[in-house]
Each structure stands twice: as structure tokens, then as C-alpha cells.
Amino acid sequence: MPTDEIIDPAIDTTGRRWQLFQFIGPILGVILVIMTIGVVTLYTYRTMREGAITLSRNLLKSQQRYITEEVSHYLSPATGISFMASGMLTSTDMQANANAFMTLGRSVLRGIPHVDSFYLADDQGHFWMSARRDGQYEETTLQIEDGAPYYRHRLTDKDGRFISTDRLSAEGYDPRLRPWYKGALHFESRAPDRRLFWTDPYPYLSTHQFIVTASLAFRTLDGRHVVFAISISLNRLTQFVNSLKVGKSGQAVIVDLSGHVIAGHNMMDVGKPGFDAENVHLDPKTQPVFVRALNVFRVMGDGTGMVQARGQNYVTIASAMPLAKRSWVLLLNAPESDFASFTHAVQKQAVYFSIVIVGLALVLALGLIYQGRRVERLQKDLTVLDDKKKEDNAVLLKITNTEGLLNPEQEQPYFCEALAERAAARRASVWRLLADGDRLLCEDMFDRGRDAHGSGMELTRNGHPGVFECLESGHDVDLPDAGEDQRFQSLQRVVMRMIGAKHLFFMPVVEEHRPVGAIMLEDPYQLDEADRVIALLASVLAVRFGHVQEEEKKTAQLQGGTAATAVGTTGRSARSPMRIVEGFLIHPEEEGNGVPPMPGLYPTVPIMVLEFSEAYSSNRDTAQAMLELVAELGGKIEGIARERGLFSAQVAGNRFIFLGSCSQSIDAEGAVHLAEAAIGIREACLMVIAQMNTQLMFRIGIDVGPVLVAYFGERRDIFNLWGEGLTMAEALAHNAPDGGQIQVSERAYQTLQGVFLFRLRGEFFLPNNGISNSYILAGRSESTAAERS
Known part of the structure; x- marks a missing residue:
């Protein structure tokens, strides 16, 4: 059972419940206040909003009735004058009717702008017209002169006095074919209140007016058909509609059922050159409110509504205008905010007051x-303390209570652990x-992560002068990054870098100053919590180290420098001379005419590492058999390396290190020889291991990379190399997927890919280099094998 599921029945949960209540109780209270204020505010807002919308609809209805009356008054001259003309122009003498018509026209044009x-017009094609012309009045008569129809224009003043005359050809014009004439005849049989015919609005180019014509058909006393028509300009109606104030920013427009605009904002450019008044319709992009209101009218008929567009609500009203054409519709809209602005103001004030209360x-x-948490934190701090x-x-x-606490001869590993x-x-x-004061000896070092002890490391004054300077000052040093302090940079590189540590606490141990x-x-990470332990251990170590230091000084004084030298000389002469064997099976001087490579960096060296695993046993008989097996393999490996002409072959523990060549330029031939040697060594080792009952196994890694070459020893005759190429080859050998395989780096693969066969192993990570591919060397390709044979 997991430990986190074990419940201690002795735990008192009352304190936890009280802590939970201290935290949740005030929060629940604030939430309750916020919810109450929110509900009251929402209810008030909705009530006031509904009242504002109702008021706005009533205002729009009043506005609609007013506009309807104004439009009716605007169009009423057509009805009254038409029926008056039908009673005046019934004489059998058409010339007398024409004179009365002209007099009536001048009077009406002068009084109704x-x-x-x-x-x-009559049923015989005669036509008369009375119209304005540059502030005067034009009387037009259609006459036949010289066998051809002409318009005779007679210009008079407001009292009918003659000013000038001219004529224009009227070829092809027949008033009986005009819409106002045919429509009036069609409506002649209707009831008197429905006999007046209205045309669709159309532009009149000569006067730059957008007009609508009302016509009425009647008969003279001799039974001749006569049609009287009156044209009313819609330009002034547009100005009137645009001058209306619907709320603060509302608008009004008169359209027909197809969305064609009769009067309104869209018709402001009537009279300007290039403006086509017959093709002006509601635009869904710029007038979405009017478009939706008209769609609602087509379905629902007259009435008010609410339309949402442009991110806000609009109050709309739509009604037919039967006094004119029955297809005309009056549309009005106004933003809800125009009428409900006071509601929003009250709402904002309520929100502000609510915020203050909630705050x-x-x-x-x-x-x-905070007070509860502070008390709880204080209790926890006291408990932690x-x-x-x-x-x-x-x-x-x-x-x-440790035995031998002050005895310097007895080791105390618990000190570092504590x-x-x-x-x-x-x-x-x-x-x-x-005792010489120039060396610090590590008595004990404890790695907490590895749970391991170590000792024996020395720090000298020459190598770490800053450390000894701080030691002699007697003051503690706490450095978050020891590498940034010049006094401890050498210590960080030598000691701390091994585990990647940065933070250092250094405390001198002082005995009698x-x-x-x-x-x-x-x-x-918890330096403050260890101050008491550090102080006690410093006191104990001062006694221990002080006693040892005194003993060392006494011994040095008794023996003297000469005796110490004699003892050292005797000790060295008593030992048998030792020859350091470099471990080379093939020494680099054996190749290249006995001239070793110069020390330095070699950027592209083909290098191979052969690693044996399970090569150690504590059993004496097994170890002896293993030694014999390794010796036999060593001989075969040396023979193959010499046969392939490798540059060097060196033994280092359970590893063999081979160099194909060592030159400053890329040596593809040396890499090929190295790969051939790897194949030969693999075959020889597998044959020997297969004949014996052993767990010994090997892996091979090959890389072509940079290495450093140096010579060590007093005579500078010990050849040594290290670097990225060796590290990569060792990692490839150590991480080969199975025993007996040859794993090759990306760089070696690029050099050998045309000569040998490979299969992709996958991605391989090498510290400080990142991720690259590695490959398994299978053998020589068939083409190169045939060429070699």
C-alpha cells in the first residue's frame, strides 16, 4: 500500500477544518455580496431598458405619423389640382382649355415650389406643358408646322407677359405613348378616390430633378379623352427626410418594396452629373438595419421591431404610405442607446457603487x-524552528557521542555526511x-547524490593562492558562482567542475587564531539551517587538526631536514626500478620512416576503439582463462593491425585504440585500412570467442575527427592523444547495440560510404556536439571487393 494512502487515525482534523474555513469563509462572503449586487443591478437594468425601448417605440410611432402627414401634404397638390383641372378643362374648345391650363400652371408653379x-394631352395627340425655366415659366405646345411636329416654347414671366419664343423638333414624340397617359386611361374606370395614377420616380434631365408624375383622365363635353398630369419633385422630399431628427443619430428613408430608394440619405446626389437616380437601392453593407427592417415589413407588414447590427441594437419602424403609391414604405431606425442612454448612465453609476462596495x-x-494566514505561518515557522x-x-x-571524536588518528566520515x-x-x-602551511589535504569528501566518500586530494599554495589567502584571513566566504571570483576560479575548475557545482561556501577552521x-x-540549498552544525564541527576539527599539525611540526624538528632527505633517498633506493610500459602494440614511430608526428591538433584522424565487456572476474580460475583468451585475441589483433598498415595500436585497460593515420589532411586510404582492420578483427574475435565457453564480448566504434597529439615524460617519448575523435569513437563502441558490431559516426560514414556497406542505426547524442546519425558497418561493397580481389 502506498505511504500516501496511509491515514493516521490520531490526527486531529479540527484544526485543518478551521484553517479551511478561515480561507473559504471570507471568499464566500464576498461572492455572496457580488451575486446579490449583480442580481439587483441586472433586474434594475432590464426594467429600465424595457421602459426605454417602449418609450423609444412610442416616439418613433409619433415620428412616423408626422412624416406620413408631411409626405401626404407634400404630395397633396397632385390630388387637389388634378381633380380641379378635370372640372376646368372640359370645354369643347381645346384652345380655350389650353389657355386655362397655362394660367393654372403658372399660378401653381408660382405658389408651390x-x-x-x-x-x-388629348386623344388626338395634342400636347401642352407648363414648367419652370431659369426662374421664368415655359409654355410648350406640340404643333404641326410645314408638315412636321415641333415643340413651340413660349417663355413668359409670372404674370404671363411674353418674353421670347423658340421651337424644337418633336419628331417621334407621341404623348399618348407616355406611361402617365396610358396609366391614367387605365385608371379612368376606377372609383373617384382611386382614379389618380402615379408613375414610378424617374429623373428629369432638363431640370436635374427626380420626379414622380400623377395623372388623371377625363372627357370634355364633346366626349374627347383628355389627360391632365402634374409632376412633383422628390428632391425637396429628400431634403425634408434628411432633415428629420430621429433620436440622436437615427435615420429615415422612403423606399419601394424592391428596396429602391425614393427619398433619403442615398438621394443626396440627385442633380449632380453622372448620378443615376433610378439605380439607387439600399446597401446591405452600409445600411444593414434598413435592409433587415424592410425584410421584416415584407413578411409581417407595418409595425415596430428590434434589429441587431454593427454590434448594437436598433429600434425600427416600417409602415406603408397609401396616400401616395401603395408600394412605398417609410423606414425609420434609431440606436437603442439614443433612448436608453440614461439607463446606461444609471447602470454605470450602479456598477461604480457596486465596485466600491465589493472592493x-x-x-x-x-x-x-491575511491575518489568518499570518497566524498560521507564524505557527508553522515556530513548528519548523x-x-x-x-x-x-x-x-x-x-x-x-561519536567515539574518538577528538582523536586525529580515527576517521570520522559522519562529519561530512552531517x-x-x-x-x-x-x-x-x-x-x-x-605543517608546511602550503598544502591543504582532503581528509574526507562526501557526495550526497552518489552517497560516496573520497579523500586524498591536495591543494597547493602555488596552484590556488586565492584559496590560501581566504584561509589565512579567517573569514567565511559564500559565493553563488565560484567561477566568477578570481580567488576561487582554480578551485572551481579542479574540484567543483567534476560535479558541475557553482555555489561554494568556504569556512576556514581556526585554532587559537x-x-x-x-x-x-x-x-x-539550506545553508542557514546548518549554522549550528558547521560551528560545532569547526570547533571539533580545530582541535583535531591543531593536534595533528603540532605533531607534524615536532617530528620535523626532531628529524631535521637531512634525516628526512636520507630517509627519502633510502626509501627510493630500496625500491626496484620500474619501467613504464606505454601499452603500444604498434608504436607510431614504426610507421612513417620512424618519424613520429609533431605535437598539435590533427583535424581529421581516422580512429577506432575496440572495447571488451565482461573482461573481469574475481574467480582465480576464470580470471586465468580470461587472461589467456585476451592474450590470444591480443596477438591476432596485433597481426591484423600490422597487416592493414595501421599507424598505431595501443592497449588501455579493456580497450584497444587504433589510428588509421595521423596527418593534417584528410586520409581516406587510412580510414579504409582502419575499416578493413575492424572487419578483420571482428571476424577473428568472433571465431575465437565462438570456440570457448565465455561471456567475453566486444564492441567497436569508428570516427574520423579531431584529436590532440602530445608527448609526455622526461624524455618526451610517451606518445598520447585525446580529443573529440577519441571521445566519439569510445562512445560509439560503448553504445553499440549488440556485441560484435561496428558502429560508425556520421563523419566516418561520409568518408567510407562508397567502399563499404552500412545500415542506419539512428540518432546518436554526444555531449558538447549534439545529435547526429550513426551507422552499422556491415562489410565491403561487392564492387570494391571484386576490384580488390
Whole structure:
């Protein structure tokens, strides 16, 4: 059963419930206040909004009735004058009727500015017209002169006095074919109140007016058909509609059922050159409210409505205008905000007051929560402090009860363990200053992550002068990044870099004002909690190290420098001379006419690593058999390396390191020889291992990369190399998927791909280089094998 599922029945849950209530109670109170205010505000807003919308609809209805009356008044001259003309122009003498028509026209045109012109025609094709012309009055008669029809224009003033005359050809014109004439005859048989015929609005080019014509047909006393027509300009009607104030920013427009605009904002350009008044319709992009209101009217008829467009609500009203053409519709709209602005203002005020109330409630709630959390935090701090004291006391008690605490001859590994645990450090170490005062010896070093101890490392004054300077100052040093402090840069590179540590706490151990050692903590995360343990251990170590240092000084004084030298010489002469074997099966000087390569960087060296696994056994008989097997394999490996002409072959533990060549330029032939040697070694090893009952197995890695070449020793005769190429080859060998396989890097594959067969292994990660592909070397390609044979 997991430990986190174990419940201790002795735990008192009352305190936890109270803590939970302290936190949740104020929050629930604030939420309740917010919900109450929200409900009241929403109810008030909806009530006021509905009242505002009702008021706005009533206002729009009043506006609609007013506009209807004004439009009716605007068009009423057509009805009254038409029926008056039907009673005046019934004489059998058409010339007398024409004179009366002209007199009537001048009188009406002079008194009613929106009447544009009058027409009179009979069933024999005679035509008379009275219209305005540049502030005067034009009387037009259709006459036959010289056998051809002509318009005779007679220009008079307002009293009918003659001013001038002219004529224009009227070829092809017949008034009996005009829509107003035919429509009037069609309506002649209707009831008197429905006999007046209205044409569709059309532009009149000569006067730049957008007009509508009303015509009435009647008979003279001798039974002749006569049609009287009156044209009314819609330009002034457009100006009237546009001058209306519908709310603050509302609009009105008169359209027909097809959406063609009769009067309104769209007709403002009537009279301007190029404007086509017959093709003006409601635009769904710029007038979506009117378009939707007209669609609703087509379905529902007269009435008010609510339309949403442009992200806000609009109150609309649509009604037919039967006083004119029955297909005309009056549309009005106004944003809801025009009528409900006071509602929004009241709503904003309510919101502001609500925010103030909620803010005060929230401040009180946060104050209660803060106070409760502060008390709880104080209790936790006291509990943690008490626990810390208990832990410190336990550690200190264990240290003080340790056997041989002050005996410098007895090791005390618990010192570093206690330091690492209490400071939560990655590594803790204690260092003793030797009697010469120029060396610090690591007495114990504990790696908490690996749970391992180490010792024996030395720091010299020449190598780390800054460390000894701080040691002699006697002051603690706490560095978040030791690599940025010049005094500890060398220590960070030599000691701390091994585990990747940065943070360093360095404390000199002082005994009677003289340094005898030091305590180091690497990456401590709880340094403050370990102060008591550090202080106690520093005191204990001061006694231990001080005693050892005194003994060393006494011994040095008794023996003297000469005796010490004699003892050292005797000790060295008593030892048998030792020859350091470099481990080369093939030394680099054996190739290249005995001239070794110069020290330095070689950028493209073909290098191979052969690694044996399971090559060690603690059993004596097994170990002897393993040695014999390895010796046999070593001989075969050396023979293959010499046969292929490799540059060098070196043994290092359970690994063999081979160089195909060592030159500053790319040596493809050396890489080929190295790969051929790898294939030969693989075959030889597999044959030998297959004949014996052993767990020994091998893996091979090949790379072509940069290495550093150097010579060591007093005579500079020890050849050594290291670098990225060797690291890559070792990693490829160590991580080969199965025993007995040859894993090749991307760089080696590019060099050998035309000569050998490979299969892709996958992506391979190498620190400091990133991800690249690796391949498995299968053997020589058939073409190159045939050429070689």
C-alpha cells in the first residue's frame, strides 16, 4: 500500500477544518455580496431598458405619423389640382382649355415650389406643358408646322407677359405613348378616390430633378379623352427626410418594396452629373438595419421591431404610405442607446457603487485571510524552528557521542555526511592544512547524490593562492558562482567542475587564531539551517587538526631536514626500478620512416576503439582463462593491425585504440585500412570467442575527427592523444547495440560510404556536439571487393 494512502487515525482534523474555513469563509462572503449586487443591478437594468425601448417605440410611432402627414401634404397638390383641372378643362374648345391650363400652371408653379411641371394631352395627340425655366415659366405646345411636329416654347414671366419664343423638333414624340397617359386611361374606370395614377420616380434631365408624375383622365363635353398630369419633385422630399431628427443619430428613408430608394440619405446626389437616380437601392453593407427592417415589413407588414447590427441594437419602424403609391414604405431606425442612454448612465453609476462596495468587502476579506494566514505561518515557522532545533540537537548529540571524536588518528566520515544533509549540499568536504602551511589535504569528501566518500586530494599554495589567502584571513566566504571570483576560479575548475557545482561556501577552521583547515560545501540549498552544525564541527576539527599539525611540526624538528632527505633517498633506493610500459602494440614511430608526428591538433584522424565487456572476474580460475583468451585475441589483433598498415595500436585497460593515420589532411586510404582492420578483427574475435565457453564480448566504434597529439615524460617519448575523435569513437563502441558490431559516426560514414556497406542505426547524442546519425558497418561493397580481389 502506498505511504500516501496511509491515514493516521490520531490526527486531529479540527484544526485543518478551521484553517479551511478561515480561507473559504471570507471568499464566500464576498461572492455572496457580488451575486446579490449583480442580481439587483441586472433586474434594475432590464426594467429600465424595457421602459426605454417602449418609450423609444412610442416616439418613433409619433415620428412616423408626422412624416406620413408631411409626405401626404407634400404630395397633396397632385390630388387637389388634378381633380380641379378635370372640372376646368372640359370645354369643347381645346384652345380655350389650353389657355386655362397655362394660367393654372403658372399660378401653381408660382405658389408651390416642389411642383415641377404640368402636362395636358388629348386623344388626338395634342400636347401642352407648363414648367419652370431659369426662374421664368415655359409654355410648350406640340404643333404641326410645314408638315412636321415641333415643340413651340413660349417663355413668359409670372404674370404671363411674353418674353421670347423658340421651337424644337418633336419628331417621334407621341404623348399618348407616355406611361402617365396610358396609366391614367387605365385608371379612368376606377372609383373617384382611386382614379389618380402615379408613375414610378424617374429623373428629369432638363431640370436635374427626380420626379414622380400623377395623372388623371377625363372627357370634355364633346366626349374627347383628355389627360391632365402634374409632376412633383422628390428632391425637396429628400431634403425634408434628411432633415428629420430621429433620436440622436437615427435615420429615415422612403423606399419601394424592391428596396429602391425614393427619398433619403442615398438621394443626396440627385442633380449632380453622372448620378443615376433610378439605380439607387439600399446597401446591405452600409445600411444593414434598413435592409433587415424592410425584410421584416415584407413578411409581417407595418409595425415596430428590434434589429441587431454593427454590434448594437436598433429600434425600427416600417409602415406603408397609401396616400401616395401603395408600394412605398417609410423606414425609420434609431440606436437603442439614443433612448436608453440614461439607463446606461444609471447602470454605470450602479456598477461604480457596486465596485466600491465589493472592493471594501474584498479588502475586509483579504484582511481576514491575511491575518489568518499570518497566524498560521507564524505557527508553522515556530513548528519548523522547533523541528530544526530537534534535528540539530539530534545531529549534535550524535557528533558529541561519536567515539574518538577528538582523536586525529580515527576517521570520522559522519562529519561530512552531517554537513551535507543539514545544508542540503551536493558535496561536503573537510580539508587539513599540513605543517608546511602550503598544502591543504582532503581528509574526507562526501557526495550526497552518489552517497560516496573520497579523500586524498591536495591543494597547493602555488596552484590556488586565492584559496590560501581566504584561509589565512579567517573569514567565511559564500559565493553563488565560484567561477566568477578570481580567488576561487582554480578551485572551481579542479574540484567543483567534476560535479558541475557553482555555489561554494568556504569556512576556514581556526585554532587559537591560526588556520589549521577548512570546510567546503558545494551547492548548499539550506545553508542557514546548518549554522549550528558547521560551528560545532569547526570547533571539533580545530582541535583535531591543531593536534595533528603540532605533531607534524615536532617530528620535523626532531628529524631535521637531512634525516628526512636520507630517509627519502633510502626509501627510493630500496625500491626496484620500474619501467613504464606505454601499452603500444604498434608504436607510431614504426610507421612513417620512424618519424613520429609533431605535437598539435590533427583535424581529421581516422580512429577506432575496440572495447571488451565482461573482461573481469574475481574467480582465480576464470580470471586465468580470461587472461589467456585476451592474450590470444591480443596477438591476432596485433597481426591484423600490422597487416592493414595501421599507424598505431595501443592497449588501455579493456580497450584497444587504433589510428588509421595521423596527418593534417584528410586520409581516406587510412580510414579504409582502419575499416578493413575492424572487419578483420571482428571476424577473428568472433571465431575465437565462438570456440570457448565465455561471456567475453566486444564492441567497436569508428570516427574520423579531431584529436590532440602530445608527448609526455622526461624524455618526451610517451606518445598520447585525446580529443573529440577519441571521445566519439569510445562512445560509439560503448553504445553499440549488440556485441560484435561496428558502429560508425556520421563523419566516418561520409568518408567510407562508397567502399563499404552500412545500415542506419539512428540518432546518436554526444555531449558538447549534439545529435547526429550513426551507422552499422556491415562489410565491403561487392564492387570494391571484386576490384580488390
